[in-house]
Amino acid sequence: MTSKILHLIGGDADIGTSKTFWIGFVIAVILFALYPTQVSEFRASNVSYYLLNIPLALGMALLWGYCGVLSFGHVAYFGIAGYTYGIIAGNMAGNSFGPIAGVLGGLLASALVAGIFAYFVFYSRVREWIIPILTLVLTLLLETFLGQTAGYQWRVGSVLLGGYNGMTGIPAFQIGSFVFMGYSFYYFCMVIVLACYVGLRMLLNSKFGQVVTAIREDPLRTEIFGYDIRARQWLVFVLSALLAAISGLLYVQWGNYITPSQVGLLSAALPVIWAAVGGRTSLLAVLIATIVLNWVTFTLSSQGNQYAMVIIGAALVITMLFFPRGIVIMLAEWIGKVTNRKNSGAAT
Amino acid sequence: METDALALSLTYQFGTNAAFLFLAALGLIVILGMMNIINLAHGELMMMGAYVATITHNQLGLPFPLAVIVSFFAVAVFGAILELLIVRRFYGRELGALVVTWGISLILGQGTLLVFGPFMPAIKIPGGSYSYGGFSYSAYWLILIAISIALIAGLYWLYRYTNYGLQARATMQNAEMAKALGVPTNRVYLLTFSLGAGLAGLSGALLAPTSTIAPFMGQQFVAPAFITVVVGGAANVISGAVGSSVLLSAIKTPIGMAYGAFLGTVALLIASLIIIRIMPDGISAAIQKLMDRRRTRKTK
Amino acid sequence: MANQFALEARKVNKHFGGVVAANNVDLKIEPGELRCIIGPNGAGKSTLFSLLCGIQRVDSGEIFIQGHDVTHMQPFKRVRHGIGLTFQTNRAYQELSVKHNLLVPNPSFAISKETHQQGRERYMLALEEFGLDQNDDTPASEIPHHTLQWLEISMVLAGFPELVLIDEPTAGMSRDETDHTSMVLKKLNQSGLTIIVVEHDMHFVKNVAQKVTVLHQGRVFTEGSLDEVIANDEVKNIYLGHAH
Incomplete structure (x- = not known):
């Protein structure tokens, strides 16, 4: 049983299968765990922000990289979960079960919208370009809708939707009387990111994952092996929407607010960019790119640099032109080659 | 009398909605139909058209019709340059083309913000307005409806009677075969992308007086344009362009009138999901199938 | 159900625009048969396979697999009645390893325990005869063309089907490789597997055929033993028609 699980985690659905890799992986996890002991709560909180975007990015890798379906609008599920959490937890303020109810409600709402949307696009067997543009339309409409919810008439219970200024005062996550903030929120994010990564690796190494990858390579060939590819694409879409929802939930718990721009065009571009620059066919590559790119954007924009989005857009164009498989993946392969050469050199 | 006025007003609304959808989607659908590429920088190309028109009209004093042509x-x-430098490398990779043109759109949008600032003085809407039976009609929108019809005729002529049209249709049917027969497919793609971009610029310029310039x-424009293209x-x-904008306008007009513009657009999205469930390849494919069937029946 | 065919097509019609791809095609395949379908280019051989598997829908007519009416079924449901297909142009997953390729098909779609056992034996036989290793990490894009053809046949057998449709298995193969392919297909057939092969290569057809169906312009032109078909002057006309 244990060996089977280890086998699922360690399989070749993602880069890094060697012993050296796993040693490095454990060291990296330990370093991340030690980081908050060395820095202020404010810095740790910034890194929490990079971490909380990772589930969304991994969802993009799952959907686009492994299943071959591109979505430009997964931030819609990020936003739906965030707003739903805000409404539920906000209305249950003071009740310690409020945040948990908010999380469940947020996940459910995102899954519901994603499920209905995915039913239409996958069961219609539409051309592959239709899905990205309809997902984009959905998120743009959501932004437009949320943007015009200013004023007192747009409230759910005691919570105001807030128009372009967004929803504020969203409660932090808590279990019992323990509230996740600052350092503890950092570890909360870290555990969730780790669980998402390991869980997805297991999923993608399983039979289900192998079939999903085969659908990406050749949908018709896979269907003629007896698989209902529509059902699998549907499931992967909903799963990736849930991952986006997890990020959305963490986001509102982190900053205690959310605005419509979180589901706008610029926000929608980011997960696609993280996945493309990292290398969408590897979970780990996307994970690394998410941390690095978030750090870059944060650093640039905190210095008041107006060129942040131009640089990010240029990074996307350059990646697509010159590193179509992703920069992190290509670096990882290069490192693999160099170390292999060294090893074989030492052996002879 | 009152129902007459209402019917006339509905017809006018229907016409403006259809013209808006047609203009918003035109450049996009030209590129998609010919090259199987979705140009996600479409909205920014329209924005560019609006900026060029605004600058040449407001600042250089060019008459508005001339500004539109410019x-x-x-x-x-600009589209031709994009094709040569970037888009060319993505033929046959639909999703890659989508992503790269999205990157371009980010650069264009943000770049414009940096160069020209958050907004520009608008173009005054040309022409006055008429009123009849309590409803008002803008002369400019009536002109836009007429221009849309002229564009349809122009495109028909272009595809039907020009050398480019012949080569473009051959390339669209079977690029390999066309190439083997000596059609310069690379040039056809270049011209098509350039034409699509130009049409986006033209639409952007034409719609500029009806919008804020930012x-x-x-x-x-992109949400309605994408829905029109999908349908x-x-x-x-x-x-495709005509059938879809007419059908969608027939949905949007009554809902928009009764419940407002936003719900009208939401209705468009829902309608598009239902329409692709019935005809996954859109109206143009459905029309084609219908004509094929009629043709085979005739030969029998 | 008294006389249950492995596969039966009744008056199947299909046209694309003005082109008739299938014209009242009747086809009856007995269980355990190895049938060759031949015919000139554009005779509708590959379209027939598409119609049988449901990739294309028939305009009219009926299709039965193992006695089940599958005419209105989605492709993936037909496959679960024990049918497998290799495509005319090889469609092994180029970017995936040989190992991964062989893992994709699902043996649990096999229709009974008995067929499950037989299916495993046939699959093992194919792997051994074709020299394929289930744990080979080589990407499919890096193996030779003929091995790729064998890989796709093996993949189809990994789903433990009762009936396989094989479209031009020996296209681009050398004489030796063709002979080996026909030998393996005959062995598989002897184990009870029903096989329908579309093939151009008459050498291959001579090697394996029990019964041959000639398609021409979407119609079943004639059917019979290879000798009967070859002796038919009109068949010669179809094939050599250009020479007149």
């Missing part, structure tokens, strides 16, 4: 050519040239103004499909540019 916009067409300026954005067409770096992200393209966003208001229209890629099988035939003209029947």
Whole structure:
């Protein structure tokens, strides 16, 4: 049983299968765990922000990289979960079960919208370009809708939707009387990111994952092996929407607010960019790119640099032109080659 | 009398909605139909057209019709440069093309913000307005409806009677075969992308007086444009663009009138999901199938 | 159900625009048969396979697999009645390893325990005869063309089907490789597997055929033993028609 699980985690659905890799992986996890002991709560909180975007990015890798379906609008599920959490937890303020109810409600709402949307696009067997543009339309409409919810008439219970200024005062996550903030929120994010990564690796190494990858390579060939590819694409879409929802939930718990721009065009571009620059066919590559790119954007924009989005857009164009498989993946392969050469050199 | 006025007003609303959808989607559908590429920088190309028209009209004092024509050519040239430098490398990789053009759109939007600032003085809407039976009609929108019809005729002529049209249709049917027969497919793609970009610029310029001029103004066009393209499909540019904008306007007009513009657009999205469930390849493919069937029945 | 065919097509019609791809095609395949379908280019051989598997829908007519009416079924449901297909142009997953390729098909779609056992034996036989290793990490894009053809046949057998449709298995193969392919297909057939092969290569057809169906312009032109078909002057006309 244990060996089977280890086998699922360690399989070749993602880069890094060697012993050296796993040693490095454990060291990296330990370093991340030690980081908050060395820095202020404010810095740790910034890194929490990079971490909380990772589930969304991994969802993009799952959907686009492994299943071959591109979505430009997964931030819609990020936003739906965030707003739903805000409404539920906000209305249950003071009740310690409020945040948990908010999380469940947020996940459910995102899954519901994603499920209905995915039913239409996958069961219609539409051309592959239709899905990205309809997902984009959905998120743009959501932004437009949320943007015009200013004023007192747009409230759910005691919570105001807030128009372009967004929803504020969203409660932090808590279990019992323990509230996740600052350092503890950092570890909360870290555990969730780790669980998402390991869980997805297991999923993608399983039979289900192998079939999903085969659908990406050749949908018709896979269907003629007896698989209902529509059902699998549907499931992967909903799963990736849930991952986006997890990020959305963490986001509102982190900053205690959310605005419509979180589901706008610029926000929608980011997960696609993280996945493309990292290398969408590897979970780990996307994970690394998410941390690095978030750090870059944060650093640039905190210095008041107006060129942040131009640089990010240029990074996307350059990646697509010159590193179509992703920069992190290509670096990882290069490192693999160099170390292999060294090893074989030492052996002879 | 009152029902007459209402019917006339509905017809006018229907016409303006259809013209808006047609203009917003035209450049996009030309590129999609010919090259199987979705140009996600479409909204920004429209924005560019609006900027060129605004600058040449407001600041250089060019008459508005001339400014619109300048916009067409300026954005067409820009489109040709994009094709040569970037888009060319993505033929046959639909999703790659989508992503790279999205990157371009980010750069264009943000770049415009940096260069020209958050907004520009608008163009005064040309022509006055008429009123009849309590409803008012803008002369400019009536002109836009007429221009849309002229564009349809122009495109039909272009595809039907020019050398480019012949080569473009051959390339669309079977690029390999066309190439083997000596059609310069690379040049056809270049011209098509440039034409699509130019049409986006033209539409942007034409719609500029009806909108605020801002770096992200393209966003208001992309949602309706994408829906129009999804419903229209890629099988035939003209029947797709026309059929889809007419059908969608027939949905949007009553809902928009009763519940407001936003719900009108939401209705468009829902309608598009239902329409692709019935005809996954869009209206143009459905029309084509119908004509095929009629033709085979005739030969029998 | 008294006389249950492995596969039966009744008056199947299909046209694309003005082109008739299938014209009242009747086809009856007995269980355990190895049938060759031949015919000139554009005779509708590959379209027939598409119609049988449901990739294309028939305009009219009926299709039965193992006695089940599958005419209105989605492709993936037909496959679960024990049918497998290799495509005319090889469609092994180029970017995936040989190992991964062989893992994709699902043996649990096999229709009974008995067929499950037989299916495993046939699959093992194919792997051994074709020299394929289930744990080979080589990407499919890096193996030779003929091995790729064998890989796709093996993949189809990994789903433990009762009936396989094989479209031009020996296209681009050398004489030796063709002979080996026909030998393996005959062995598989002897184990009870029903096989329908579309093939151009008459050498291959001579090697394996029990019964041959000639398609021409979407119609079943004639059917019979290879000798009967070859002796038919009109068949010669179809094939050599250009020479007149």
